[in-house]
Amino acid sequence: xxxxxxxxxxxxxxxxxxxxxxxxxxxxxxxxxxxxxxxxxxxxxxxxxxxxxxxxxxxxxxxxxxxxxxxxxxxxxxxxxxxxxxxxxxxxxxxxxxxxxxxxxxxxxxxxxxxxxxxxxxxxxxxxxxxxxxxxxxxxxxxxxxxxxxxxxxxxxxxxxxxxxxxxxxxxxxxxxxxxxxxxxxxxxxxxxxxxxxxxxxxxxxxxxxxxxxxxxxxxxxxxxxxxxxxxxxxxxxxxxxxxxxxxxx
Amino acid sequence: xxxxxxxxxxxxxxxxxxxxxxxxxxxxxxxxxxxxxxxxxxxxxxxxxxxxxxxxxxxxxxxxxxxxxxxxxxxxxxxxxxxxxxxxxxxxxxxxxxxxxxxxxxxxxxxxxxxxxxxxxxxxxxxxxxxxxxxxxxxxxxxxxxxxxxxxxxxxxxxxxxxxxxxxxxxxxxxxxxxxxxxxxxxxxxxxxxxxxxxxxxxxxxxxxxxxxxxxxxxxxxxxxxxxxxxxxxxxxxxxxxxxxxxxxxxxxxxxxxxxxxxxxxxxxxxxxxxxxxxxxxxxxxxxxxxxxxxxxxxxxx
Numbered sequence: 001x002x003x004x005x006x007x008x009x010x011x012x013x014x015x016x017x018x019x020x021x022x023x024x025x026x027x028x029x030x031x032x033x034x035x036x037x038x039x040x041x042x043x044x045x046x047x048x049x050x051x052x053x054x055x056x057x058x059x060x061x062x063x064x065x066x067x068x069x070x071x072x073x074x075x076x077x078x079x080x081x082x083x084x085x086x087x088x089x090x091x092x093x094x095x096x097x098x099x100x101x102x103x104x105x106x107x108x109x110x111x112x113x114x115x116x117x118x119x120x121x122x123x124x125x126x127x128x129x130x131x132x133x134x135x136x137x138x139x140x141x142x143x144x145x146x147x148x149x150x151x152x153x154x155x156x157x158x159x160x161x162x163x164x165x166x167x168x169x170x171x172x173x174x175x176x177x178x179x180x181x182x183x184x185x186x187x188x189x190x191x192x193x194x195x196x197x198x199x200x201x202x203x204x205x206x207x208x209x210x211x212x213x214x215x216x217x218x219x220x221x222x223x224x225x226x227x228x229x230x231x232x233x234x235x236x237x238x239x240x241x242x243x244x245x246x247x248x249x250x
Numbered sequence: 251x252x253x254x255x256x257x258x259x260x261x262x263x264x265x266x267x268x269x270x271x272x273x274x275x276x277x278x279x280x281x282x283x284x285x286x287x288x289x290x291x292x293x294x295x296x297x298x299x300x301x302x303x304x305x306x307x308x309x310x311x312x313x314x315x316x317x318x319x320x321x322x323x324x325x326x327x328x329x330x331x332x333x334x335x336x337x338x339x340x341x342x343x344x345x346x347x348x349x350x351x352x353x354x355x356x357x358x359x360x361x362x363x364x365x366x367x368x369x370x371x372x373x374x375x376x377x378x379x380x381x382x383x384x385x386x387x388x389x390x391x392x393x394x395x396x397x398x399x400x401x402x403x404x405x406x407x408x409x410x411x412x413x414x415x416x417x418x419x420x421x422x423x424x425x426x427x428x429x430x431x432x433x434x435x436x437x438x439x440x441x442x443x444x445x446x447x448x449x450x451x452x453x454x455x456x457x458x459x460x461x462x463x464x465x466x467x468x469x470x471x472x473x474x475x476x477x478x479x480x481x482x483x484x485x486x487x488x489x490x491x492x493x494x495x496x497x498x499x500x501x502x503x504x505x506x507x508x509x510x511x512x513x514x515x516x517x518x519x520x521x522x523x524x525x526x527x528x529x530x531x532x533x534x535x536x537x538x539x540x541x542x543x544x545x546x547x548x549x550x551x552x
Contacts (some may be wrong), residue, residue, distance in 0.1 A: 156305055
């Protein structure tokens, strides 16, 4: 079974700083794999097969350390599509490029994380399935594959549906589906020798997809003024109670 | 402006109608329901497809898509549930556009809409504007629902979606799920809680103040102590409780933004340098294992 895992490279959110004009600075922010995609990589490894990873983004996403990190987690090879036009790509643009790359690479099953660490829109994987014209299931918390079909448990709101679909298919996984393994030294060393294919949009034979969302601004929110009445020590619990008893209404 | 509403949860239409009302225009809805229920939403026209228990939610996509292509609304508003996001995403792909997800402060902008989204879990707010046909998912709890009758109900036939997804079975979810968005008071536990049994301390306090228990991501995820519907922060869940207890929560920026709308924030943390103390109204530097039982007892007697 050919499994393709889609991974997003994002900024480490802890390193993002706020500028005096409330804009964000990524100058000191390292890049990393979006947390939720690690579950998709792990699931691919658990299903086992011919596992390839795919990532797209702006030129800055072509980062050796991350490529190695990704490959150390199990995929046998990595495809990365970078183009300046993909910097800050919206979900339509991302899904369009992923679809073009997936068609070129070939796949039976595509796995995606439920959402990304930046927008957590939970859209791209579903859009990808629709663009490829294959069955797509999201919010999947359990997944098995055999005999050309998958059985997925889709959890939504208060019920779980067990769904069967033929391959090829796209599945978006929730982060509670598994516990991603921590790569060992051997995995890390082996990762350096795994093939990485780098493509541009021209290599995929497509033009940059049209921008579908106008981003007007990205600004740090203004916090509320809080009272900050703090007491110190376990023995001050009654004092805290006196402070808050009239504020708390059940 | 032509507006089309959709939710997989029929109780959400009142809120969607209220949201659409702020934009102004002709409001219609797509609903998976029988004729009676379809008539109970205050829109000009309710297009309904009869529910069929043997079908999956996903199977209704083709009917929805066909309606959208026929009716050509300017704006489609969908409630931001898991299923709503799914429907929106597939439709967006078919229309070669993107969904404006989890939009707040929505307003009309020409024949489209604009609004705000959380970015990096709330480190920033991204203001966005639609291009072409606008599709947005709206979080619950932003608008007071409106009630009324549909002026007209129109049956649309179920359309085979050809997606090949088949229902094997449906189970109810293990563990009690909760809607924290509508909870009056919330007691949220963080990494400071180390054992599953300790959740009971938070539950007791929540009960005493008439609230629900939530948790930060590490608690729900790593440990499986609590159901994922109780996550606060990162997931984009924004709460507006009257009182919010942060128990053993350090107060990372993402978490703080998720609770920014709480009227009162009360923090319990043993680390006096925890950032949560900078953004709370009341707080105690202390051991939650000692402090929580005392507070619970006092609220019970209050």
